[in-house]
Amino acid sequence: MKQTKKIELTLPQADAFLNMRQKNYWEWGRGSGKSTALAYGMRQFVVQMPRASFFLVGATYSQILSRTLPSTIEGLEMFNLYQDVDYVVGRSGKKNGFAMPFQPPNQWNNIIHFSNGAIFQLVSLDNPNTGRGLNSYGGIGDEAALLDPEKLYNNVKTTNRAKKEIFKNASMLGAEIYASSTPINKKGKWFTDIEKEAIKRPDLYYFSKANAFYNPHIRSNWFDEMKAEAPSELLYNAEILNIRPKEITDGFYANINPDVHYYKDHNNLYLESVGVTFNKEQHFNCNQDNDVNTHEPLIMSLDFGVFNCCVVSQMQDDVYKVLKSFWVKSPRLLDDLILEQVVPYYRPHQEKIIYLYGGHDGNNRLPNSSKTLFEQVTDILERNGWTVYLMTHGAAATHFDKYLLLNAMLKGNSRLPSIAINESNNEDLIIALERAEAVESTSGGVSKNKKDEKNKEFPQQHAPHLTDAFDIPIVTMFNDQFQGTNQFANEMRIRTS
Known part of the structure; x- marks a missing residue:
């Protein structure tokens, strides 16, 4: 008898997927379930659009290899998708009997290949060539506050243009999901500024703010531990409570840009x-x-x-x-x-x-x-x-x-x-x-x-x-x-x- 696995989404996670827009931005603190939600989003892309191509973008290839990819693999396992069984990383799964994507890449070293032929291309914004030639149906960006908005537009957003008649009813077609804890430096301000666009154009943008209190699966004493062990109130407020830091107006390095x-x-x-x-x-x-x-x-x-x-x-x-x-x-x-x-x-x-x-x-x-x-x-x-x-x-x-x-x-x-x-x-x-x-x-x-x-x-x-x-x-x-x-x-x- 086949066993089923029940995974309960938190309120912010459920709201995010019930209100999916073409452009989705999640400002979620640590412990709020970003990795789980991004893995669920990846799964939805793959299930809804077999053989399609998607992007998984990071600020640098180093960040993708050391932080994004490990959390992605762990998140996918929660939804019964296992590496070297349901997908392979850094190579083609053709020898495993996997279906091939509509547009197979020339190189596979930065590809996640799923058994139904869907692929995610790892795109690092510090290397413009990694996104070149990509014709995507949607994608995901983790630690989005670290992304350069201009490079994100040129290397990624402009590739999200593909469509096929067979996917006309796919709710995830053309969707982009960017998740991050609240930025604590000036470079990430573009991410929180998207909230203003979401207010102006709610038909196109979805912006969500959440902290770990929404996650019922966290130990009750975890918050007390994090507060006691946090290097500062500023970091605890930003990383755990998702409170944006106050900007410094009289800076010693006033001209830093x-x-x-x-x-x-x-x-x-x-x-x-x-x-x-x-x-x-x-x-x-x-x-x-x-x-x-x-x-x-x-x-x-x-x-x-x-x-x-x-x-x-x-x-x-x-x-x-x-x-x-x-x-x-x-x-x-x-x-x-x-x-x-x-x-x-x-x-x-x-x-x-x-x-x-x-x-x-x-x-x-x-x-x-x-x-x-x-x-x-x-x-x-x-x-x-x-x-x-x-x-x-x-x-x-x-x-x-x-x-x-x-x-x-x-x-x-x-x-x-x-x-x-x-x-x-x-x-x-x-x-x-x-x-x-x-x-x-x-x-x-x-x-x-x-x-x-x-x-x-x-x-x-x-x-x-x-x-x-x-x-x-x-x-x-x-x-x-x-x-x-x-x-x-x-x-x-x-x-x-």
């Missing part, structure tokens, strides 16, 4: 060669980054303390590129940061030279050591084959100097390099930059608000620590040039001195 200063640049040839066998411990290194000049030195900047962090950058022509940031907090130590994160990640780098920057507290000696913090880091790096040049000398620049220089560079100054930040590798740094507040200094001018560094309840990866590591090389390298050529900056210093 996601559309101008953030970029993604993965080595997709490397990632595609790894494919579905992607293993974070084995493959998570600088080989996946396409923005590193492997035959040039690296710039490394450190901020020391109970919270230790590191920002790695590189000058490339007239662009100062922020490649990646790392951090550890107590009980992890500075040694752990360098040995367990920095060294393994940059082991494939060819030119093993580092220009080392950091706060002046790096010259301090620990009570149980004769070495300074800079010497400690230098020793570790040299033992691992690196040549290190210490670059921090002289008095530190004032916060006001930093404020003027950095905002001039962010705004664009023909005599200074532009700043570009790898969005995929600096998620916490970007949040810290966007949330850093400017306050009036007691000595005149502007200062960076450091109150969050003293708040044990605040996630220190989003406090100003990482931003300080970001600042130091830029100010050391370019502030003298800026002061010598910028009359406005000099006048401002005179007025406030």
